[in-house]
Amino acid sequence: xxxxxxxxxxxxxxxxxxxxxxxxxxxxxxxxxxxxxxxxxxxxxxxxxxxxxxxxxxxxxxxxxxxxxxxxxxxxxxxxxxxxxxxxxxxxxxxxxxxxxxxxxxxxxxxxxxxxxxxxxxxxxxxxxxxxxxxxxx
Numbered sequence: 001x002x003x004x005x006x007x008x009x010x011x012x013x014x015x016x017x018x019x020x021x022x023x024x025x026x027x028x029x030x031x032x033x034x035x036x037x038x039x040x041x042x043x044x045x046x047x048x049x050x051x052x053x054x055x056x057x058x059x060x061x062x063x064x065x066x067x068x069x070x071x072x073x074x075x076x077x078x079x080x081x082x083x084x085x086x087x088x089x090x091x092x093x094x095x096x097x098x099x100x101x102x103x104x105x106x107x108x109x110x111x112x113x114x115x116x117x118x119x120x121x122x123x124x125x126x127x128x129x130x131x132x133x134x135x136x137x138x
Contacts, residue, residue: 003136006030017071020073027132032132032134033127035056036056036059039054049069052067055125070083071092076097091125113127113128113129
């Protein structure tokens, strides 16, 4: 299956974490992410952090420079991989593995594709690329 934005094919549905990085970069370039500002700075080999980005959630929030981001094909993989919550600002994934993930993890939807995950340690933003406005599968 192909991923499209406004009828423009941008690639195949991701089947790996690296393919999620590619789709994120393309969606960012087309400026359809649900943020006031998002700038992917670098993909990093540092253990526990996949990327760094400058992020501003909405027009009234602070900008978070060099925010640590973890990328996953499925949201649930974040927990299976045992990533430390303390060093994660945002989880970017393609989709949920199961439909009950929102209820199971008590995610609160802010916008299309954007959720809050309140762990007992901190707030982590969750971006589900397949749910972003304008993203479709053909």
